[in-house]
Amino acid sequence: MKKKMLSLVLAGAMTAVLMTGCGSGNGSADSGSTADGAATETETTEAGETEAADGAADTENAESADDAQAAGGEGGTLKIGGIGPLTGSAAVYGIATMNGSQIAVDEINAAGGINGMTVELNFQDDECDAEKSVNAYNTLKDWGVQVIDGCVTSACSIAVADKTAQDNIFQLTPSGSAVDCVANPNSFRVCFSDPNQGAASAQYIGEHSLATKVAVIYDSSDVYSSGIYEKFAGEAANQSFEIVATGAFTADNKTDFSVQLQQAKDAGADLVFLPIYYNEAALILTQASSMGFDVKFFGCDGLDGILGVENFDATLAEGVMLLTPFAADATDDLTVSFVTTYNEKFGETPNQFAADGYDAIYTIKAAAEKANITADMSNEDICNALQTAMTEITVDGLTGAGITWDASGEPTKDPKAVVIKDGVYTAM
Amino acid sequence: MKAKAGKLSKTTKNDLITYGMVILTYIVVQILVSSGHVSSLIQGLLVPFCTYVIVAIALNLTVGILGELSLGHAGFMCVGAFASAVFSLAFKNTMPGGLRFFLALLIGAAAAAAVGFLVGIPVLRLRGDYLAIVTLAFGEIIKNIINALYLGVDSKGLHFTMKDALSLNMEEDGLMLIKGAQGVTGTPNDSNFTIGVVLILVTLFIVLNFIHSRTGRAVMSIRDNRIAAESVGINVTKYKLIAFTVSASLAGVAGVLYAHNLSTLNALPKNFGYNMSILILVFVVLGGIGNIRGSIIAAVLLTLLPEVLRGLSDYRMLIYAVVLIVMMIFNWSPNAVFFRKRLKQRLGIGGRKKEEA
Numbered sequence: 001m002k003k004k005m006l007s008l009v010l011a012g013a014m015t016a017v018l019m020t021g022c023g024s025g026n027g028s029a030d031s032g033s034t035a036d037g038a039a040t041e042t043e044t045t046e047a048g049e050t051e052a053a054d055g056a057a058d059t060e061n062a063e064s065a066d067d068a069q070a071a072g073g074e075g076g077t078l079k080i081g082g083i084g085p086l087t088g089s090a091a092v093y094g095i096a097t098m099n100g101s102q103i104a105v106d107e108i109n110a111a112g113g114i115n116g117m118t119v120e121l122n123f124q125d126d127e128c129d130a131e132k133s134v135n136a137y138n139t140l141k142d143w144g145v146q147v148i149d150g151c152v153t154s155a156c157s158i159a160v161a162d163k164t165a166q167d168n169i170f171q172l173t174p175s176g177s178a179v180d181c182v183a184n185p186n187s188f189r190v191c192f193s194d195p196n197q198g199a200a201s202a203q204y205i206g207e208h209s210l211a212t213k214v215a216v217i218y219d220s221s222d223v224y225s226s227g228i229y230e231k232f233a234g235e236a237a238n239q240s241f242e243i244v245a246t247g248a249f250t251a252d253n254k255t256d257f258s259v260q261l262q263q264a265k266d267a268g269a270d271l272v273f274l275p276i277y278y279n280e281a282a283l284i285l286t287q288a289s290s291m292g293f294d295v296k297f298f299g300c301d302g303l304d305g306i307l308g309v310e311n312f313d314a315t316l317a318e319g320v321m322l323l324t325p326f327a328a329d330a331t332d333d334l335t336v337s338f339v340t341t342y343n344e345k346f347g348e349t350p351n352q353f354a355a356d357g358y359d360a361i362y363t364i365k366a367a368a369e370k371a372n373i374t375a376d377m378s379n380e381d382i383c384n385a386l387q388t389a390m391t392e393i394t395v396d397g398l399t400g401a402g403i404t405w406d407a408s409g410e411p412t413k414d415p416k417a418v419v420i421k422d423g424v425y426t427a428m
Numbered sequence: 429m430k431a432k433a434g435k436l437s438k439t440t441k442n443d444l445i446t447y448g449m450v451i452l453t454y455i456v457v458q459i460l461v462s463s464g465h466v467s468s469l470i471q472g473l474l475v476p477f478c479t480y481v482i483v484a485i486a487l488n489l490t491v492g493i494l495g496e497l498s499l500g501h502a503g504f505m506c507v508g509a510f511a512s513a514v515f516s517l518a519f520k521n522t523m524p525g526g527l528r529f530f531l532a533l534l535i536g537a538a539a540a541a542a543v544g545f546l547v548g549i550p551v552l553r554l555r556g557d558y559l560a561i562v563t564l565a566f567g568e569i570i571k572n573i574i575n576a577l578y579l580g581v582d583s584k585g586l587h588f589t590m591k592d593a594l595s596l597n598m599e600e601d602g603l604m605l606i607k608g609a610q611g612v613t614g615t616p617n618d619s620n621f622t623i624g625v626v627l628i629l630v631t632l633f634i635v636l637n638f639i640h641s642r643t644g645r646a647v648m649s650i651r652d653n654r655i656a657a658e659s660v661g662i663n664v665t666k667y668k669l670i671a672f673t674v675s676a677s678l679a680g681v682a683g684v685l686y687a688h689n690l691s692t693l694n695a696l697p698k699n700f701g702y703n704m705s706i707l708i709l710v711f712v713v714l715g716g717i718g719n720i721r722g723s724i725i726a727a728v729l730l731t732l733l734p735e736v737l738r739g740l741s742d743y744r745m746l747i748y749a750v751v752l753i754v755m756m757i758f759n760w761s762p763n764a765v766f767f768r769k770r771l772k773q774r775l776g777i778g779g780r781k782k783e784e785a
Contacts, residue, residue: 087742125742131476131686131699135469135473137472138472139738155610155611159691159692162690162691233592
């Protein structure tokens with residue numbers, strides 16, 4: 001019996017060692033696992049840059065520090081820390097943001113870095129949990145982070161913003177859209193805020209006389225969705241249309257929308273506003289069509305990606321209008337090259353989170369160049385300098401041309417409205 | 429029991445070891461922190477450690493001492509967290525931090541105790557696993573209610589609705605306390621490690637004294653043999669209810685600590701859902717059912733593990749699972765228990781040797 005037990009323990013230990021070895025081996029050699037962004041580096045051309053970028057993707061602190069020292073050019077290294085969900089139900093957003101940011105970092109390093117500094121990106125998983133997010137932030141602090149590119153989701157962003165304000169570290173969230181994400185002077189964002197989107201949607205519908213009776217279906221358990229809805233309803237009072245029906249659903253019952261649709265139909269709505277994500281929207285469109293409810297649909301950036309939903313008849317999405325900062329089908333050079341690179345490296349079409357992540361890195365670059373940041377500055381100096389520089393720069397990014405910021409941290413950019421026509425997003 | 433005057437009884441000695449362990453850990457950590465030897469990651473984890481230790485001790489009272497299974501302790505945490513966060517937010521600028529946090533603690537504990545009491549009244553009269561079923565549902569219900577709840581305060585008083593933020597009809601300068609799914613934002617950051625450790629000690633004091641009290645012995649007698657307990661005149665429902673309410677209120681205290689550590693508080697499946705209740709139960713089971721000291725160690729280890737494994741990126745979840753299984757086998761498999769006993773005997777450090785002799 002003792003023998004049996006001993007062998008069991010030994011077997012367990014061996015398995016553990018095997019896995020540990022596998023994990024760290026992967027970290028130092030950086031050959032496999034797309035999950036830590038390692039595979040993206042193999043195509044980078046210059047050897048030095050490859051090494052630095054490898055270090056960036058590397059999640060093992062000590063090793064990445066070594067890498068950085070080996071690769072750091074004459075300008076040193078600027079350490080950017082990303083935080084977002086890489087596992088769990090929201091992983092798709094975090095991974096997209098990480099990939100988008102990584103592409104930007106590779107491009108910047110290939111073009112000589114920021115002020116001669118090599119950029120290093122370390123992206124940590126927060127599982128979309130505020131508590132884990134703070135842990136991720138502390139991990140990054142141990143690594144010596146100088147600028148935070150995160151968090152991807154709102155609640156995490158708010159939790160981390162509290163800590164970055166205490167530590168005086170500059171924070172730029174790519175996609176944290178809740179109002180409080182940028183409440184502190186050191187935090188800025190790339191995406192639209194929720195209220196901004198809600199109000200803009202209402203104004204757009206009103207100004208273009210798209211409808212007189214509007215129904216809303218939203219996810220009351222989701223911060224993004226309910227945030228947009230509130231401002232939309234507030235702004236609707238000033239517009240030429242009225243909200244005739246409001247149907248809410250929660251994360252626990254998001255498969256059957258017949259009740260909400262019937263409610264909208266009975267109220268005689270001629271437009272349904274969907275401030276939700278595309279998976280549920282695809283179901284709503286399918287169910288509306290099967291119950292013979294022919295109506296216009298209008299959504300926000302969450303609907304971006306609806307054409308890619310599996311088993312979804314894309315013809316149903318014909319005529320759907322959405323406000324979005326990014327459309328992968330756009331034909332401008334920047335978008336085309338980004339989408340091509342993304343496709344090559346990750347084998348899928350980027351969504352708006354990837355675009356936000358990409359723009360976030362370039363925004364940091366623009367601000368860092370404006371403020372003449374050097375790698376040996378203290379975090380506090382970097383933070384103060386970037387804070388001022390953010391209000392002075394103009395960024396032409398994937399999610400908008402001529403984006404500017406004011407001291408409140410909100411970006412100013414025009415929302416783009418697109419309509420789905422013949423299976424592609426067409427500007428309205 | 430046979431301890432003579434001047435000599436400590438076995439239970440007292442055991443309890444003192446537990447207190448001592450916590451205090452010693454606290455001192456060591458404080459020295460390390462002040463000398464700069466602790467990474468930011470661990471420093472950030474110190475308060476969560478305290479939170480989970482407290483809730484693990486609380487659940488051990490229900491599972492280990494009362495012998496009932498509760499799958500909703502995250503729900504009690506949630507009640508405590510939200511009740512206290514709302515209070516702290518409302519009085520953020522009008523009350524000194526220390527007093528506010530003390531009152532928040534009392535409010536959180538009282539709210540969770542009240543809810544625990546209500547849940548317990550009907551369920552604890554039953555025999556069988558009904559408590560597990562009801563608390564499981566309770567945890568989910570609480571989470572959903574809070575996600576649909578809007579609460580605000582302005583000069584006219586409190587506003588409350590289950591519809592949406594607009595129907596609160598708040599004045600311009602009104603303060604949103606709970607904003608539906610967006611939860612509570614801007615809770616003052618009152619928790620720190622010292623407060624956490626003090627709370628652990630208070631929790632230990634309450635639980636350990638409860639166990640060794642007359643009431644505690646009555647509760648344990650119900651656990652061991654309900655019929656025998658009834659036959660000697662013990663009011664089964666009353667004692668069960670006492671133990672369960674104390675356990676719920678301590679979980680509420682853990683919730684208060686949790687809420688005041690982060691500036692944002694949402695009721696997500698991640699932090700207050702079913703999975704968290706199970707995780708707390710895992711702390712208790714791995715630490716040893718009825719073994720308070722074990723719960724403390726298991727809670728710290730299992731909170732620490734996924735974080736120190738961060739370097740392995742996605743593999744950490746896999747390893748976490750493997751470690752859980754290995755720990756379970758080591759702790760509970762009859763073979764492993766036998767092996768441990770033999771090992772202890774051979775090394776001559778067996779605490780049980782005296783009993784066996």
